[in-house]
Amino acid sequence: MSPTPTSQRKLCVRHQRMADEGTNLKLQQSLDALPVQEREAVNAIWSGFSSSSHPRRDLILQGLLTMCCFSQLSLLTEQLGQLIRIDPLGVLPREVSLKVLAYLDATSLCRAAQVSKQWKALADDDVLWRGICEQHIGQKCLKCGWGLPILERKRTMRFTSSPPSGLASTSQPSSPRPKRPLDLEELDSVRPMKRIKAEFEAHVQSHLVSQSSTSSHPSSSQSRPTSDLLSPYLDFPDMEPVTRPWKHVYSERLTVERNWRRGRCSVRTLRGHTDGIMCLQFSETLQHPSFPILITGSYDRTARVWNIETGLEVRCLRGHTRAVRALQFDEAKLITGSMDHTIRVWNWRSGECIRTLEGHTEGVVCLNFDSNVLASGSVDTTVKVWNFRTGEAFTLRGHNDWVNSVRLWDTGERASPQVGESMTCGSSGEPRICPGKLLFSASDDGTIRLWDLAQRTCMRQFTGHVAQVQCLKLLEVDDERCDEDSSRQEYRADIAQVTEVGDAANPSDVCTVITHDGGDPFPIIRASSEGMEDIQSLDRVAREVLAGSSRKRAKRPVLISGSLDNTIKVWDIDSPKAKQTLFGHIEGVWAVASDKLRLISGSHDRTIKVWNREEGRCTATLVGHRGAVTCLGLGEDKIISGSDDGDIRIWSFAGDNRLS
Numbered sequence: 001m002s003p004t005p006t007s008q009r010k011l012c013v014r015h016q017r018m019a020d021e022g023t024n025l026k027l028q029q030s031l032d033a034l035p036v037q038e039r040e041a042v043n044a045i046w047s048g049f050s051s052s053s054h055p056r057r058d059l060i061l062q063g064l065l066t067m068c069c070f071s072q073l074s075l076l077t078e079q080l081g082q083l084i085r086i087d088p089l090g091v092l093p094r095e096v097s098l099k100v101l102a103y104l105d106a107t108s109l110c111r112a113a114q115v116s117k118q119w120k121a122l123a124d125d126d127v128l129w130r131g132i133c134e135q136h137i138g139q140k141c142l143k144c145g146w147g148l149p150i151l152e153r154k155r156t157m158r159f160t161s162s163p164p165s166g167l168a169s170t171s172q173p174s175s176p177r178p179k180r181p182l183d184l185e186e187l188d189s190v191r192p193m194k195r196i197k198a199e200f201e202a203h204v205q206s207h208l209v210s211q212s213s214t215s216s217h218p219s220s221s222q223s224r225p226t227s228d229l230l231s232p233y234l235d236f237p238d239m240e241p242v243t244r245p246w247k248h249v250y251s252e253r254l255t256v257e258r259n260w261r262r263g264r265c266s267v268r269t270l271r272g273h274t275d276g277i278m279c280l281q282f283s284e285t286l287q288h289p290s291f292p293i294l295i296t297g298s299y300d301r302t303a304r305v306w307n308i309e310t311g312l313e314v315r316c317l318r319g320h321t322r323a324v325r326a327l328q329f330d331e332a333k334l335i336t337g338s339m340d341h342t343i344r345v346w347n348w349r350s351g352e353c354i355r356t357l358e359g360h361t362e363g364v365v366c367l368n369f370d371s372n373v374l375a376s377g378s379v380d381t382t383v384k385v386w387n388f389r390t391g392e393a394f395t396l397r398g399h400n401d402w403v404n405s406v407r408l409w410d411t412g413e414r415a416s417p418q419v420g421e422s423m424t425c426g427s428s429g430e431p432r433i434c435p436g437k438l439l440f441s442a443s444d445d446g447t448i449r450l451w452d453l454a455q456r457t458c459m460r461q462f463t464g465h466v467a468q469v470q471c472l473k474l475l476e477v478d479d480e481r482c483d484e485d486s487s488r489q490e491y492r493a494d495i496a497q498v499t500e501v502g503d504a505a506n507p508s509d510v511c512t513v514i515t516h517d518g519g520d521p522f523p524i525i526r527a528s529s530e531g532m533e534d535i536q537s538l539d540r541v542a543r544e545v546l547a548g549s550s551r552k553r554a555k556r557p558v559l560i561s562g563s564l565d566n567t568i569k570v571w572d573i574d575s576p577k578a579k580q581t582l583f584g585h586i587e588g589v590w591a592v593a594s595d596k597l598r599l600i601s602g603s604h605d606r607t608i609k610v611w612n613r614e615e616g617r618c619t620a621t622l623v624g625h626r627g628a629v630t631c632l633g634l635g636e637d638k639i640i641s642g643s644d645d646g647d648i649r650i651w652s653f654a655g656d657n658r659l660s
Contacts, residue, residue, distance in 0.1 A: 087118075102127075129247040133246050138150045147257070148250070262620070265651045268652070270647070272306075275299035275300040278299060279297040279630075282295070289307075293329075295334060299324075301323060302318055316351075322363065324337070326364060326366045326376075341362060343364055345357070359384050360380055365379060365402060365404055372388050373385060373388065373433065377441055381399045381400055382396065383395070396441070405470065405471050405472040406442075407441075407474045410434075448571070449462070467588065468564045469562070472561050473594050475557070475558045560613075562591065564604075566589065568592060569582075585607070595636075598634075599613040608641055610622070630642055630644060
């Protein structure tokens with residue numbers, strides 16, 4: 001064979017890869033097996049065809065096809081089935097291949113990764129999986145309907161010699177019943193992210209100080225600026241930098257979400273109270289202590305502080321003379337309400353009672369506070385509002401039976417008074433209650449009321465329950481009335497821009513400094529379950545995902561209520577009628593809790609139900625308590641429940657079963 005030299009003609013895609021396939025070698029071996037005369041004849045035919053132009057080749061092939069019998073045509077059919085196949089991702093540039101794969105979902109990408117090593121390298125690219133994480137984590141995907149938990153609380157580094165104390169995680173501390181609600185401001189988890197970064201900085205600095213004390217020559221790393229110390233590639237001998245691909249981040253959260261949907265969990269029981277538990281709240285975002293905290297209140301007249309990780313009781317707060325029916329805490333204080341008619345403010349870290357508030361004439365069964373206002377509901381049928389800034393209090397009257405739950409709602413409106421109106425101010429000159437501050441209250445009279453605290457008037461009454469309303473939960477969700485098609489187009493445009501910019505900057509490391517919508521890049525920490533991700537400069541879209549805030553969709557408030565009529569109702573704030581009613585419990589509902597992905601309820605029938613809120617479908621029923629489930633706390637990978645049986649149960653849906 002004497003084909004035209006490669007340097008003299010441009011090879012097509014197929015001929016460029018033929019050398020790797022060994023096709024020419026097989027033909028040469030078959031040719032060598034022929035007699036010399038036949039070998040020369042075949043070689044002449046091949047050489048003539050190779051030197052012909054494309055039109056002449058077409059003519060020769062058409063003539064050969066007319067000469068072929070069915071056996072030769074069958075051979076051609078068999079051979080062409082393999083020859084005309086081409087690997088598009090092997091031919092296209094990497095940037096174009098990633099663009100094509102960006103249209104696949106997670107399942108299709110995993111299947112593509114099984115085709116070949118080259119496909120796996122492309123299908124596992126961080127740009128693709130970051131886009132999928134942005135589409136699912138912390139929000140419901142518009143395409144598949146799945147949403148994944150954020151799981152932001154994770155350890156920053158794995159220290160082989162001395163592991164650091166655990167950092168706090170974002171869970172949405174809540175206590176349904178007349179207990180502690182989730183403030184809408186807590187949905188923004190930027191502050192915990194900043195704290196993770198600060199604690200990691202401090203740990204690295206302390207490590208350097210300890211190194212300098214044991215060495216006479218300071219190491220070169222001691223002179224690095226703080227920004228360099230935060231690099232995930234620090235080469236300390238006792239540190240293992242843990243940088244995980246976005247695919248692993250997605251996989252971990254998918255495992256947790258599947259556990260939620262299938263009702264798979266591990267359960268642990270905490271015992272210490274001597275009577276029924278009526279209220280609880282837990283938090284995994286506290287700056288100190290480093291472990292997650294749970295506080296419970298009981299009919300045994302105590303409030304107890306627990307370490308969720310170890311299950312040990314940290315402190316027991318005594319002072320109330322009757323049952324503790326409501327509580328809420330933050331970084332600085334714990335506020336409890338009791339059937340002894342009082343509200344107590346505690347330093348829960350030391351166990352000291354700082355102040356006692358008296359005003360109700362009967363037992364306090366619910367409370368809720370934010371940075372400025374404390375609201376409490378009582379057996380005396382009234383709601384009292386206590387202003388932290390002015391020290392004043394006033395009473396809202398309208399219910400004619402026990403007030404079982406109160407929830408503050410700050411609409412964010414700060415409108416100035418109209419002409420002829422005056423804003424009541426306290427002695428300090430500050431307004432007593434900011435305009436736009438509203439309050440929901442639920443009562444044994446079967447109604448829910450919405451109050452304007454600035455005007456001290458009832459704005460709206462929600463009726464629909466046919467028995468006592470025991471619990472309320474206020475939630476902000478994506479407005480389903482918005483055009484979903486426009487949201488999809490906006491999302492696809494964002495992903496395309498991130499993909500192109502990332503590839504152009506550095507195809508091997510897509511998490512580089514990029515700018516989105518004209519915004520400046522900024523450094524953040526990507527937290528995961530096993531360690532801290534690369535500290536990169538990410539765009540605004542990535543920050544929204546990691547900080548737990550969803551893409552800028554229109555939001556609307558939703559009110560969820562539970563009643564002793566065995567139902568849960570979902571209310572549109574703008575309408576006094578229930579938008580949806582959930583049936584499933586066979587006895588009264590004492591507690592509800594919810595986040596963006598799911599709704600849970602606890603009942604007198606001793607069960608906890610997990611619901612798909614939008615579909616109104618029960619996805620799992622948890623059984624184990626020996627008494628009525630009176631209070632609930634919902635996190636991203638766990639449920640904490642309290643019961644009349646005096647037990648606290650932690651239902652963990654984490655993929656690694658950390659509580660087992």
